[in-house]
Amino acid sequence: MSFLSEVHLDDKFGPFVAFQEALGFVPNLLRAQTLLPRVIEAQAELESAGRLQEGAISRIQKERILLIVAADRQDTYCVAAGNRVLSSLGVSDRQIDDLLNKSRCENVSAADLACLQFCLKLSRHAPSIHSEDIQALRAYGFEDKSILETVFVTALAAYRGTLSVGLGPEPDFGPRKITSRRVDPPLGVACHALLPDPHSAAQKRPYLRAPYLSSKTFSIVQKSHGFIPNFFRSQTLRPDLLEAELEAVDRILLPEDVLTRTQKECILLAVSAGNLNSYCVAMHCNLLRGLGMSAEEGDQVAVDYHLSSLSEADRALLDFAVKLGVRFSEFSGEDIVKLRTLGFTEEQILECEVVVALNNFANTLQMGLGIEPDFEPPLGQNKVHLSAVPSPPMERGLVAPSLTGVQDPDAGLVAQAQAGKLEAFEELVRRHSQLIYRALVAILGDPVEAQDAMQDALLSAFKHLAGFQSRSKFSTWLVSIARNTAFQRLRGRKEVESLDGGEYEEDREFRPRQVKAWQDNPEQFYSKSEIRQLVERGILGLPTKYRAVVMLRDIEQLSTDEVSRQLGLTVPTVKVRLLRGRLMLREWLSPHFTTSVRRATS
Amino acid sequence: MITCEEFFLEFGDYLENRTSPEVRKELELHVSQCRVCQVLYDSTCKTVKIVTESGSFDLPKSVSDSIIDRVTARLRAGPT
Numbered sequence: 001m002s003f004l005s006e007v008h009l010d011d012k013f014g015p016f017v018a019f020q021e022a023l024g025f026v027p028n029l030l031r032a033q034t035l036l037p038r039v040i041e042a043q044a045e046l047e048s049a050g051r052l053q054e055g056a057i058s059r060i061q062k063e064r065i066l067l068i069v070a071a072d073r074q075d076t077y078c079v080a081a082g083n084r085v086l087s088s089l090g091v092s093d094r095q096i097d098d099l100l101n102k103s104r105c106e107n108v109s110a111a112d113l114a115c116l117q118f119c120l121k122l123s124r125h126a127p128s129i130h131s132e133d134i135q136a137l138r139a140y141g142f143e144d145k146s147i148l149e150t151v152f153v154t155a156l157a158a159y160r161g162t163l164s165v166g167l168g169p170e171p172d173f174g175p176r177k178i179t180s181r182r183v184d185p186p187l188g189v190a191c192h193a194l195l196p197d198p199h200s201a202a203q204k205r206p207y208l209r210a211p212y213l214s215s216k217t218f219s220i221v222q223k224s225h226g227f228i229p230n231f232f233r234s235q236t237l238r239p240d241l242l243e244a245e246l247e248a249v250d251r252i253l254l255p256e257d258v259l260t261r262t263q264k265e266c267i268l269l270a271v272s273a274g275n276l277n278s279y280c281v282a283m284h285c286n287l288l289r290g291l292g293m294s295a296e297e298g299d300q301v302a303v304d305y306h307l308s309s310l311s312e313a314d315r316a317l318l319d320f321a322v323k324l325g326v327r328f329s330e331f332s333g334e335d336i337v338k339l340r341t342l343g344f345t346e347e348q349i350l351e352c353e354v355v356v357a358l359n360n361f362a363n364t365l366q367m368g369l370g371i372e373p374d375f376e377p378p379l380g381q382n383k384v385h386l387s388a389v390p391s392p393p394m395e396r397g398l399v400a401p402s403l404t405g406v407q408d409p410d411a412g413l414v415a416q417a418q419a420g421k422l423e424a425f426e427e428l429v430r431r432h433s434q435l436i437y438r439a440l441v442a443i444l445g446d447p448v449e450a451q452d453a454m455q456d457a458l459l460s461a462f463k464h465l466a467g468f469q470s471r472s473k474f475s476t477w478l479v480s481i482a483r484n485t486a487f488q489r490l491r492g493r494k495e496v497e498s499l500d501g502g503e504y505e506e507d508r509e510f511r512p513r514q515v516k517a518w519q520d521n522p523e524q525f526y527s528k529s530e531i532r533q534l535v536e537r538g539i540l541g542l543p544t545k546y547r548a549v550v551m552l553r554d555i556e557q558l559s560t561d562e563v564s565r566q567l568g569l570t571v572p573t574v575k576v577r578l579l580r581g582r583l584m585l586r587e588w589l590s591p592h593f594t595t596s597v598r599r600a601t602s
Numbered sequence: 603m604i605t606c607e608e609f610f611l612e613f614g615d616y617l618e619n620r621t622s623p624e625v626r627k628e629l630e631l632h633v634s635q636c637r638v639c640q641v642l643y644d645s646t647c648k649t650v651k652i653v654t655e656s657g658s659f660d661l662p663k664s665v666s667d668s669i670i671d672r673v674t675a676r677l678r679a680g681p682t
Contacts, residue, residue, distance in 0.1 A: 212628040215611040535656040579614035586649040
């Protein structure tokens with residue numbers, strides 16, 4: 001028996017049949033997850049696509065990777081199973097011993113040893129992977145498809161290893177002795193042989209080419225995330241692996257019958273932060289924003305969830321997840337007992353472990369493929385410092401670090417204003433008066449009323465200045481004050497049109513109707529003031545949610561990420577609304593600028 | 603070649619120059635061969651340029667100063 005309860009599943013259960021046919025046995029690692037058959041199906045999809053068949057690299061190459069990573073993690077369960085599988089593929093005991101022995105490895109080619117060294121580096125410390133490592137593999141003859149599969153199998157080793165620690169399954173076979181605590185880097189290959197000419201290895205990301213694949217392929221993630229992350233777009237060389245990952249997302253992350261989506265996103269965020277994976281941290285911060293969590297709270301979960309406003313139980317769940325995902329050598333069955341004591345069910349604990357496994361799979365893939373960020377990191381570049389390994393608060397002294405130190409050009413004046421210096425406050429609001437005014441126009445849709453509301457907003461900002469804690473930029477905070485002021489006025493006239501909501505599908509149905517070509521330089525036929533009036537009328541005619549985004553992005557010229565923070569929306573929502581707003585403006589302007597319209601400059 | 607529907611799904615990122623080189627190449631190929639999408643792309647780019655350069659909703663400095671002066675005068679006067 002494993003750490004968690006199990007139920008009987010018939011041997012005809014699809015994934016069991018697949019493993020029986022491919023390996024000759026059904027691993028106890030799968031049987032330990034019978035409380036949630038859908039998560040077994042997810043793992044089976046990943047293993048079927050990436051492990052259980054020949055691909056760009058051979059079955060034996062894949063099993064070697066799984067074995068050596070498992071041995072490196074001191075994972076006796078996976079080593080025993082890997083040993084049996086390699087034997088069944090015709091690899092001799094001596095060859096397996098060689099793999100696990102640092103001193104010799106005569107039957108493995110230099111290219112395969114280089115590959116194993118890469119996998120160990122990726123498994124041990126993924127952030128240290130660079131384009132040079134990929135170039136080294138290419139120098140040994142690995143093509144992009146082989147490299148992608150190599151990274152995928154290493155990620156799969158992380159998935160399996162995480163579950164092996166968290167579930168404590170009964171061994172499928174007798175143990176295989178692991179001689180060293182950590183497997184040494186292979187193994188007769190000098191390190192310099194792996195390094196290419198540094199001048200030829202540009203730090204180019206992503207590391208592999210990714211041919212175009214129709215957006216329809218990504219419909220699952222389009223629905224769940226509201227956009228298609230680069231994480232998936234970067235793997236289009238292997239649609240079969242991609243499909244397995246999308247299925248895993250569908251079966252593990254989307255159902256809400258056990259843990260909520262917010263709990264799962266918090267787990268993904270906290271463990272990604274522990275793994276120093278800024279790509280995934282930015283992604284899950286954004287997804288949490290879409291689920292209603294404020295940007296500041298999401299940042300706080302990433303930096304130190306102990307200081308967040310999550311419930312005590314949810315913080316304990318994250319302690320459990322981070323220990324399993326990041327400090328796995330400290331994990332024991334006692335950690336499961338603690339969660340049970342707090343009221344978590346067996347299914348919830350199992351799902352948490354599977355989410356952590358999926359997270360470590362994703363973190364490994366992202367680092368191994370050098371996938372470029374979809375968003376700016378939380379609070380902008382280098383502004384949130386992720387700690388190397390999050391520890392429980394008692395290990396860090398009484399006061400844990402809070403989310404402070406946001407680099408803000410206004411910081412000096414803000415401190416003076418908070419100390420009571422009115423001139424500093426005056427200077428601050430002069431700096432940002434256009435931004436405040438445009439935010440008010442964006443929501444109120446009335447320039448005259450916006451001027452009136454501006455006075456209220458500034459008085460309100462001064463009144464609440466002491467409460468500003470530098471957890472965001474001062475300008476962001478000012479806009480939030482302006483936004484609240486504007487919504488108060490709208491409520492007063494009972495015309496509240498919320499900025500919230502993630503109506504991706506509804507928004508995507510919009511299609512342009514005007515298809516006449518525009519003139520080459522259409523603005524030359526109008527005076528500047530005519531153009532301005534035309535644009536202003538068009539923008540004021542937009543529904544609030546589109547107007548707000550267009551105003552801040554195209555008039556105020558903030559970045560998409562900045563607009564998302566200012567309006568408390570996710571980046572994908574901003575992008576969808578920006579496109580629609582621009583297209584609506586295009587429809588409005590078209591009759592004035594198409595080739596059939598001719599008029600002289602007035 | 604990709605379809606118009608597929609082009610439209612990528613259009614927002616294309617305008618913002620956020621697509622990968624491989625995707626951009628496909629989109630450019632489509633635009634070069636599809637008259638309707640060519641018009642859509644051209645006119646939307648021009649829309650963005652016109653809106654960005656329009657100077658719309660500029661709060662005149664005199665108005666801004668007047669509002670801020672009123673506010674600071676009220677703050678200096680203290681609670682009423």
